[in-house]
Amino acid sequence: MTQPNTINMTFDTSLVDLQQPHPSLNTSFSTTESEPSDAGYAQSTAQHPIETPELPPNPDSQPNQDTPKQSLSQTGPAPPKPSTPVHHIPTQEAYDAWASIYDADGNMLQAIDDLELSTLLPEFVAQIPKATPAPTSTLNMIDLGCGTGRNTAKLLTNTVLWPDQDVLESIHITGLDFSRGMLDVAAQKLGALVGTGTGRVTYQLEQCDCFPTVANASASPIPVLQNQNQDQDREEGKILGPVDALVSTLVLEHVPLHDYFATLAALVRPGGCALVTNMHDEMGKMSQAGFVREDGVKVRAGKSFIHSPKETVEEAQRQGFEVLTVREREVRGEDVERGNVGKRGLKWVGVKVWYGVLLRRVG
Template identity: 30%
Template structure:
């Protein structure tokens, strides 16, 4: 397991601060992500799942329901502490991990890698996709669900109200649709499905999320 830094970098520190209220804030992006995940992955039955950027564990219970084992990792110790309080089944394990370093999984040992609302915080996507390809077993799947680039073009990014009431914007980087598919392709992953998702209350607005299902 990657040793966590002594002082969390800005993004981890922001999520540490956000962790106490993350599940209670109004957040249509978070809620829509939790809805679309089972719609796409509900028929899969992975033996081993690696959830990258598990946050407070909002998707971990579903992943545990379809998987024999789940390793849920996150950069933020605050988010991991909240996830551990959910009383999830015993096949779920948690670990702190920097997704830009080597992940705590052996080569070709994972059947499903799940990634929700994480990659906007990575400037370079290539290390993530290279690690996903390394740990995935042949035929394994990578699920990626992110804030839609259209929303990023319009200035949206992860944000929350800090303790002082000021809006805290978490560092984010804009990635075009082709950035995701190109990084996956370079890593040897093949696109099997692409979807754009609108929140039910925003039918006339820009798509809120974009999701990809890749396969090794």
């Protein structure tokens, strides 16, 4: 399903600096070698996104045949290296192209997200039985912006996460994403994991516009699944949500706060829980999502909104959520020393790059 190019969404964020460093052109589909700088968009806010307008790729330049060659004996500073070409494309198109190498391109922010989720995800799951209507019931969960299924895989296979079966009989996870390429990778990954977990956890993957109000402010904030007739399905009680729990990691960067939490409020039932992680605004002022093509061209996806933890918490509260936990995380020297992140992480030591919040729907 082709989404409008104006939908500003991305799932599972990587890093491309707002400056243009000069990575090696033989780097094949790896995340850009990021370099923090004060020359980023330090004045941008959640209401003033980092724009990435549509630009054509740089054409191959040819030398001017009328320009005389310089003498070999001429001395002086070497000419500056040409900057790496940057190609700006719609977010959905970028993530479709990124999907096949997304899990293996050295994504530093994703590595930090995984580190923090190793403790935050169990804390989140521990809250979920309190949200279910009765013991031995089925818990319904949404992975909003599931990407390549990184978190759904954790939930599917980690047997120690879930309470005993006499407390929670079964768990069903619906993974939603707008990128067909990402969902295809997720389907292969999760299909290979079936039977390796508790057996109580099942899943389905669906393509949809996850945040309808971004493109149309008067639309319902509830995502409409591909080939779904919203009016008919609402009459038949098949409309998506509300669910007991929702997880959405590294998604918020590309969605305005109001639209993001309007969708969460519509999908999570009163008493239900949500886990949200995002790029920290300290990093957002210097980087945004993207990757490097095998020909050395940087690809930047859509536009990025800089949201601080404070702004995120305030909007969540405005839209009916109680804040249970807030965490912030900087890159540390030991993250690189222990191999938790690649050497590119050295450039971000001391910078807050990540935050996460646990929420409960009030009402």
